[in-house]
Amino acid sequence: MxxxxxxxxxxxxxxxxxxxxxxxxxxxxxxxxxxxxxxxxxxxxxxxxxxxxxxxxxxxxxxxxxxxxxxxxxxxxxxxxxxxxxxxxxxxxxxxxxxxxxxxxxxxxxxxxxxxxxxxxxxxxxxxxxxxxxxxxxxxxxxxxxxxxxxxxxxxxxxxxxxxxxxxxxxxxxxxxxxxxxxxxxxxxSPAERLAEAELRAERLLERNRLARELHDSIGHALTVTVLQAGAAREVGDAAFVAKALEVIEETGRQAMEDLERTLVLLRETPAGAAGGAATEQPGVEQLPALFDTARAAGNPVEARIEVPTGALPGVLSRESYRIVQEGVTNALKYAPGEPVDVRIAVRDGRLELRCANRLAPAAGRGTPRRGGKGLRGIRERATLLGGEATAGPSADGDGAWVLDVRLPLRLGS
Structure with a gap:
């Protein structure tokens, strides 16, 4: 049929x-x-x-x-x-x-x-x-x-x-x-009210982006250090080294928790003193030596030279400079483990110059992915908002180094 x-x-x-x-x-x-x-x-x-x-x-x-x-x-x-x-x-x-x-x-x-x-x-x-x-x-x-x-x-x-x-x-x-x-x-x-509302939405969006960068930089740095320390402790197996690695992991985790709590305070719009001083203090250039000690403990030798007079930087510039250097050091730990890191911070001609350089890891091309990373985009956004500029890439000298250069005006908005 x-x-x-x-x-x-x-x-x-x-x-x-x-x-x-x-x-x-x-x-x-x-x-x-x-x-x-x-x-x-x-x-x-x-x-x-x-x-x-x-x-x-x-x-x-x-x-x-x-x-x-x-x-x-x-x-x-x-x-x-x-x-x-x-x-x-x-x-x-x-x-x-x-x-x-x-x-x-x-x-x-x-x-x-x-x-x-x-x-x-x-x-x-x-x-x-x-x-x-x-x-x-x-x-x-x-x-x-x-x-x-x-x-x-x-x-x-x-x-x-x-x-x-x-x-x-x-x-x-x-x-x-x-x-x-x-x-x-x-x-x-009215058109003026709509413009004010649009500006308010833009400000809120910028604030959310800033908080997202804060979390990315602080938590990303903490996780990078923790992973490197845990892996090194497993490979070495020395009791003293393991104890030192655990100490670094503990200190890094504590700092990450403080950063997270500080960000949550901002998200909840809690009064500044409600969460205690430790949660609301903003890290600045003065806290960079502790950051470098953490990187050294993770296995990357750090040579730092900071030529910034005390009180020369506005609070926002000091805080953003810390985050920029933190992201540069984190990238070095992530993409060039064990390689020396050279950090230079100086005030010249009315602007702040930040330079973070490290040799690329032996594996070819390890540094290239950083061009499109969120961390580098965050650095460029920070620099742009402060009226400066940031560049990152292989050194022009051809010495096999990756260089992050940031230039920021001391007077914001100039």
Whole structure:
């Protein structure tokens, strides 16, 4: 018996029967449409009340009355907009009734500047004007329609009732959307506020990146030293060497824990003194000798020369210099274990010069991967933020050394 193949036909997207009518009718039964209509009618009611209580309407044409009433509306709304709390009240009301996709598009802060008051006045006038237009359109259109549908020829005009309801429904939909767009533009954050918010987000991002670099440098250094010490202790097997290696591992781990605790203090936004002095002290150039001792204990001879007068470096520059040298030494331990490391730190011509050099390990190409490492990117980022520059790569002298050169201005921002 021949095998039969069954095919299932799938309707194409957007081609389902009744799809277009459903899309046309869905906004008419949405709760947001009627909440926005209520918001519109509040503005119309305000204009109607002013029109009813406006004095001196006798013996005047309707056009004159409307012009004078509108002028009074505008004056009253502008005066009301001068009250800072009005902007907040209008923002809260707009969030509740206009149902924005994102609540933050409509602000709920009081007016702080004259620009805020002008935008609030524009919003109040626009809200009342649009609400009045929609309200009068509904009344002026429904009155004759009601007369037709209740008159002697009502059956003849009865088929027009669904079309009339559909038209007025979509009038409410589009008017509500226009009102929402006005609210987002006039009650939303001003360009200056958006710029300040963007700057705040950028500052927070930079702070997170700085904390990430702190963790990478401190924890990466600690893990590198720990792995090297543990491996050397296993290979040598000498009791005295093992004891010294364990001492170095203990001290390195303690320092890493302090760095981690300090970073967590910053992440939690804890007051500076809440975690104790040890957790909040920032390592600086003065702590570099201890760093070099750790590297020597890990098997890399370190020759260091620090020509920096006491107190010559600002706190942030001293801290960042420590992290830069720490990353340079860590790279030497990682990529050139056992090789001598030469560190030079000096103040010359109004800038701080840092140089960390080490011979490459015997295995060819061991130093090359450092070009794209996170540690070197972190060093360049630190240098750039401080207004300096950093370079890293094989020595131009062709002596087989890897050299990290960093130059930072003593005056930040210069």
């Amino acid at each position: 021949p095998r039969q193949t069954m095919f299932r036909l799938r309707p194409r997207r957007g081609g389902r029967p009744g799809g277009a009518p459903r899309r046309a009718l869905a906004p008419l039964v949405a709760g947001a449409t009627y909440a926005r209509l209520l918001h519109l009618l509040v503005g119309w009611i305000f204009a109607g009340v002013i029109l009813m209580i406006y004095p001196g309407t006798y013996d005047k044409t309707l056009g004159t009355i409307l012009v004078q009433a509108v002028s009074l509306d505008v004056v009253l709304l502008v005066l009301v907009a001068l009250v800072p709390a009005v902007r907040r009240a209008e923002g809260v009301q707009a969030r509740l009734l206009l149902v924005p996709d994102r609540e933050e598009d409509i602000g709920v802060e009081p007016s702080r500047t004259w620009t805020d008051r002008r935008r609030t006045a524009g919003w109040l006038v626009g809200r009342v004007a649009l609400g009045s237009a929609v309200g009068f359109a509904i009344v002026l259109g429904l009155a004759p329609a009601f007369d037709l549908l209740t008159g002697p020829d009502a059956l003849r005009y009865l088929p027009l009732a669904p079309l009339l309801a559909f038209g007025y429904g979509w009038l409410a939909v589009w008017a509500g959307r226009l009102q929402l767009a006005m609210a987002a533009r006039l009650l939303g954050p």
